[in-house]
Amino acid sequence: MGYKPLKIGNVTAKLPIIQGGMGIGISLSNLAGAVAREGGVGIISAAQIGFREPDFDQNPLKSNLRAMEMEYQKARQMAPEGVIGFNIMVAMKHYEEYVKCAARMGADLIISGAGLPTMLPELVKGYSIKIAPIVSTKKSAQVILKYWDKKYQRCPDLVVIEGPKAGGHLGFHKEELEDYLEASYDQEVLDIISVVAEYAEKYQTKIPVVLAGGIDSSDEVKHAFALGVDGVQVASRFVTTVECDASPIYKEAYLNASKEDIIIVKSPVGMPGRAIRNKFIEQLESDEKTPIQLCHQCLRSCNPLEIPYCITDALINAAKGDVDHALLFCGANAYKQNKMETVKEVIESLMI
Ligand SMILES: Cc1cc2nc3c(=O)[nH]c(=O)nc-3n(C[C@H](O)[C@H](O)[C@H](O)COP(=O)(O)O)c2cc1C
Known part of the structure; x- marks a missing residue:
């Protein structure tokens, strides 16, 4: 393994691999804790995480917040020194409460997609938690980085690029998806890396970029790094593991x-x-x-x-x-x- 550790500000994962958040109930403490223990970044999905709680039907918010705490503590016990974060989708109702809960508990990182996380910096103000938007196109990267720069005078700690081969909800229209699957997505990745580099330069910092979507082999990982990213995010491959939280x-x-x-x-x-x-x-x-x-x-x-x-x-x-x-x-x-x-x-x- 000749890859460099993934440095997200002052948080370092030994291996530059993030396990993508998978809701509902696919990436909980067991999977995220196991990945973090191995030196990667374990991501717990906050999406309806309280679905097993007895009061979920009556009070989803309360049971989700309670389950976020339980799952985080379990994952932390599995990997006391590991890097553990949450995937929190912008499209979720009560997004603000979930973000604040992750920050309050001292999780390392929030990765936020399914919409652009315009409010994320202000929700974590005063906390050391790292924040990462998910983008799929150069345009979405430009919009969110410019917005955070203008409104909050800050840049992301990490950017996740989610390409057309990803699972779950996708950040493309159906027609765009077909086009990208035909043609290569590589140019879009290079363009996003350039956009991120502009802001890294402006803030005199390093903003690591991680690529996700269809990365399922060492060749795909090598290809991603050859494009210039700092890490990969992998989800589907982790579903068929013994540790994955799904049935x-x-x-x-x-x-x-x-x-x-x-x-x-x-x-x-x-x-x-x-x-x-x-x-x-x-x-x-x-x-x-x-x-x-x-x-x-x-x-x-x-x-x-x-x-x-x-x-x-x-x-x-x-x-x-x-x-x-x-x-x-x-x-x-x-x-x-x-x-x-x-x-x-x-x-x-x-x-x-
Ligand atoms: C079962 C499943 C559930 C997912 N759920 C979420 C989610 O809740 N939020 C999110 O941002 N991405 C979600 N994703 C996307 C992953 O985090 C990841 O970026 C993507 O699937 C990577 O591609 P791969 O599965 O080919 O490795 C999900 C993916 C899968 C396969």
Whole structure:
């Protein structure tokens, strides 16, 4: 492993690999703690993290905040010296409360996407927690860095570039996605690195850039570093690990998926996402609606009366292993995963 450590300000991970946040309930303390223990950056997903709490249906905010604390403490016990952060999506209701909770607990890092985290600097003011926006295009990098510079006179501590092969919700329109999958995304990565470099120069600092999306082999890692990034963010490869917090049945769906099974779906709130075709998706394609029994207060832009299904329910079903009633998010290369591994094995296979 000839890679340099990942330095995010005064926080250093021995290995320049971040385990991407995966909600709901896929990257919790067990996965994040194991990655941090191995020297990478472990990321707990804050998305509806309290789904196993007894009062989740009545009070999602309270149970989510409680679960954030429990999961963080467990991960910290597993890796007392490791780097552990949270993925908190801008699109979440009560985003502010989740960010403040992570900062108050002393987590190392917040990575924030699914929208541009315009308010993030002011929410963590006075805390030492590091902050990282997720961007997918040069344009989105320019917008968020310029905004933080003008409004808060600061720059990010880290920038995560999430490319078109990523899993979960994607920061591209469906047509853009198809274009990028045809052509290479490399030029966009180079352009984003240049934008970040301008601000690093202005603030006389180093802003590491990390690339995510479809990175599933040591060759992909080498390619990313050759483009000039400082680290990689990997998610799907960690799903089929013993330590991953998801149900074994969900992991099996990854192992059984073929290339053709991995498709782009429209999430209820209009964003495209990548997932494994299953019974649930087939029902959606036949325009069957799943009536919403109860709103779990997840995404700001959601109107429960207008959507075909509840994304919280579909993702909780995934984490619990009820795969026929679930949205099985995955990255574009997840079909290549055909065996269960440990976190250590995954990291070793990528970072050789
Ligand atoms: C199951 C799953 C759930 C995800 N959930 C989130 C999430 O809650 N928030 C987020 O910002 N990204 C999410 N992502 C994106 C990952 O953090 C990561 O950036 C991306 O999937 C990297 O590509 P890869 O899966 O090909 O390695 C998710 C990805 C997967 C596969």
